[in-house]
Amino acid sequence: MPSKSLGVAIFLAVPCFLASLSAASTRPLLLIQPSRLAELKAAKPDSPAAKRLRQLLAEADAAMELPIITITKNPNLQASGDPHDYFSTAPYYWPNPNTPDSMPYIRKDGERNPDRAKLSDQEPMLQMLRAAEVLAIAYHITGQEKYATSAARLLRGFFLDPNTRMNPNLNHSQGVPGGVAGRCFGVIDTLLFIKLPDILTLLNPSTTWTSADREGFSTWCTTFADWLCTNPLAVEERAAVNNHGVMYDIQLTAILLLAGKETEALQILETSLPSRMDSQIKPDGSQPEELARTTSWNYSCYNLRYLAKGATMARSLGIDLWHHVAPDGSGSLRAAMLYLVPFLKDPQRWKVPQIKKLEPSEARSWLGVGAAIYPDAAIQEAAHSFAPPECLDFIDWLSIPSTPPTP
Numbered sequence: 001m002p003s004k005s006l007g008v009a010i011f012l013a014v015p016c017f018l019a020s021l022s023a024a025s026t027r028p029l030l031l032i033q034p035s036r037l038a039e040l041k042a043a044k045p046d047s048p049a050a051k052r053l054r055q056l057l058a059e060a061d062a063a064m065e066l067p068i069i070t071i072t073k074n075p076n077l078q079a080s081g082d083p084h085d086y087f088s089t090a091p092y093y094w095p096n097p098n099t100p101d102s103m104p105y106i107r108k109d110g111e112r113n114p115d116r117a118k119l120s121d122q123e124p125m126l127q128m129l130r131a132a133e134v135l136a137i138a139y140h141i142t143g144q145e146k147y148a149t150s151a152a153r154l155l156r157g158f159f160l161d162p163n164t165r166m167n168p169n170l171n172h173s174q175g176v177p178g179g180v181a182g183r184c185f186g187v188i189d190t191l192l193f194i195k196l197p198d199i200l201t202l203l204n205p206s207t208t209w210t211s212a213d214r215e216g217f218s219t220w221c222t223t224f225a226d227w228l229c230t231n232p233l234a235v236e237e238r239a240a241v242n243n244h245g246v247m248y249d250i251q252l253t254a255i256l257l258l259a260g261k262e263t264e265a266l267q268i269l270e271t272s273l274p275s276r277m278d279s280q281i282k283p284d285g286s287q288p289e290e291l292a293r294t295t296s297w298n299y300s301c302y303n304l305r306y307l308a309k310g311a312t313m314a315r316s317l318g319i320d321l322w323h324h325v326a327p328d329g330s331g332s333l334r335a336a337m338l339y340l341v342p343f344l345k346d347p348q349r350w351k352v353p354q355i356k357k358l359e360p361s362e363a364r365s366w367l368g369v370g371a372a373i374y375p376d377a378a379i380q381e382a383a384h385s386f387a388p389p390e391c392l393d394f395i396d397w398l399s400i401p402s403t404p405p406t407p
Contacts, residue, residue, distance in 0.1 A: 027201050027257070029197075029202075030194070030313045031309065035402040040052065040053045041141055056394055057142070060137070064135070066127075066131055066154065068154065068157035068158075069124050069131070070124070070158060072084055079181040086166055086190070088120035088172075088173050088189050089174065090105070090186075091116050092111060092113065094106060109293065110295040110355050125189075129192050129193075129195055130395075134395075135148070135151035135154070139203065139206060145206060149208045151203055155199070168221075168223040168224035173190075173233075182233060184240070185244060187234055187237040187244070187248055193255060194251055194253075194254040200258065222261075234248075241276075241289055243306065246280070246303060246310065250313060253268045253313060265317075269317060269321070273310050277330075278331035279330075281332060284339060285332065285335035286336075287300050289303075290303050292353075294355045300336075301362040322374075334373075334376070334379075338379065344382050364386065367383045368383060369401070372402075373405050
């Protein structure tokens with residue numbers, strides 16, 4: 001982690017901005033763009049925005065019917081006797097064909113074991129996050145308390161209720177059956193906690209999310225932030241030189257903000273994340289660490305997707321990573337996009353390992369936001385062909401700036 005002295009210097013330069021981050025009522029949205037929310041609010045009948053709004057409200061209405069979503073109902077406690085401990089198995093590990101009991105599992109890079117979804121806690125966690133996010137957005141758009149009430153109920157059940165809450169650690173994440181109980185790679189299982197700051201910001205006007213809820217959630221995030229900064233598994237993950245390091249940074253940024261540790265959060269976006277960009281993106285835009293994988297296209301797009309999420313978060317907090325370039329030309333998100341774009345039309349040119357079919361859909365998320373940031377004809381044309389707005393998930397669409405790119 002960067003030194004605190006640098007973080008202090010940042011905040012001495014912008015004391016008013018620090019004050020604005022201190023409460024959810026005034027904290028800027030990190031990923032969701034206010035202009036897109038305004039577009040939904042002002043949607044005219046039969047407009048594309050109105051279609052998105054109908055989709056949003058239909059999903060929110062369905063989410064209101066969900067029961068409390070909890071990890072405590074998972075009977076698979078191979079790694080822990082505590083049902084409140086998050087548990088998952090490593091995605092690329094399979095039963096060992098050479099041993100009578102199939103243990104220990106063996107690694108097959110790029111080949112995802114479908115049984116993981118049935119064994120692990122990740123699916124219910126992702127279901128909770130999606131539902132809470134959709135409900136919070138519906139509340140913001142309509143002002144109807146029923147949506148806030150349902151979102152608060154889900155958040156309370158997953159994070160706060162002593163009977164159903166998740167413990168704030170990932171000690172047993174991405175374990176290997178017959179092997180280790182937990183691995184550093186499991187830190188990214190909760191990557192989509194990056195959505196939580198926006199969910200809480202959108203819910204803040206509602207009296208349903210009480211001061212006791214806010215305090216309890218802040219306490220949970222403080223404990224989890226401490227785990228992310230000090231636990232040996234998390235410290236090992238922080239040292240990762242590929243997509244795992246990027247995802248560690250953006251998740252920790254979100255959790256620190258929710259814990260009220262704004263200085264530390266901005267340090268990551270000012271220093272750690274751009275440093276990772278410099279080391280991971282070469283001047284030609286290639287990402288060597290991702291190109292080394294057996295599904296190199298998927299991983300190149302995956303890393304770029306979350307680098308773009310980090311740049312979106314940073315921009316919301318007054319830091320421009322979209323136009324960051326190191327003195328030697330490395331670290332450029334624009335270059336990373338331009339490197340990948342030609343292969344969308346001509347996937348046969350992709351000559352590095354790719355054991356799965358090269359799917360252009362893997363690029364949709366970063367292409368959509370890239371076209372809103374960069375005026376390059378290649379990016380604009382690729383977005384028009386492969387990431388048209390109607391093909392984007394409406395949550396991804398909400399994170400795309402609505403203003404045209406500046407040449």
